[in-house]
Each structure stands twice: as structure tokens, then as C-alpha cells.
Amino acid sequence: xxxxxxxxxxxxxxxxxxxxxxxxxxxxxxxxxxxxxxxxxxxxxxxxxxxxxxxxxxxxxxxxxx
Numbered sequence: 001x002x003x004x005x006x007x008x009x010x011x012x013x014x015x016x017x018x019x020x021x022x023x024x025x026x027x028x029x030x031x032x033x034x035x036x037x038x039x040x041x042x043x044x045x046x047x048x049x050x051x052x053x054x055x056x057x058x059x060x061x062x063x064x065x066x
Contacts, residue, residue, distance in 0.1 A: 036043055
């Protein structure tokens with residue numbers, strides 16, 4: 001009976017997420033977002049370059065097949 005009470009009491013403790021766990025995560029998220037905002041034009045250019053790399057190869061292969 002006492003063991004059941006202790007187990008029932010201690011089971012939800014690992015599920016608790018308080019501010020002491022969330023603050024480091026939000027700090028990391030804020031740092032990443034701030035970095036992206038500062039260098040947004042470079043990040044967007046890199047994404048476009050990768051996209052163009054894939055779209056050019058597929059467009060060139062269509063031209064040579066036709």
C-alpha cells in the first residue's frame with residue numbers, strides 16, 4: 001500500500017517542465033533566430049543556391065532528353 005502511494009506520487013515528477021528547463025531552450029532558440037535575422041540575406045541566398053542546384057540539373061536533363 002505504501003509502495004503504491006510512493007510510486008503514484010513520484011511518477012509525474014519526470015513529466016514536470018518548469019521555467020528552469022524552458023529558459024535555456026528559449027535562450028538557444030532566441031540566439032538562433034537572432035543570428036538568422038542578422039544574416040538573413042546570406043541564409044536566403046544559400047537556400048536559393050541549393051534550390052537552383054537541384055532545379056537546374058533537372059531542367060538541363062529535360063533539355064537533353066528532348
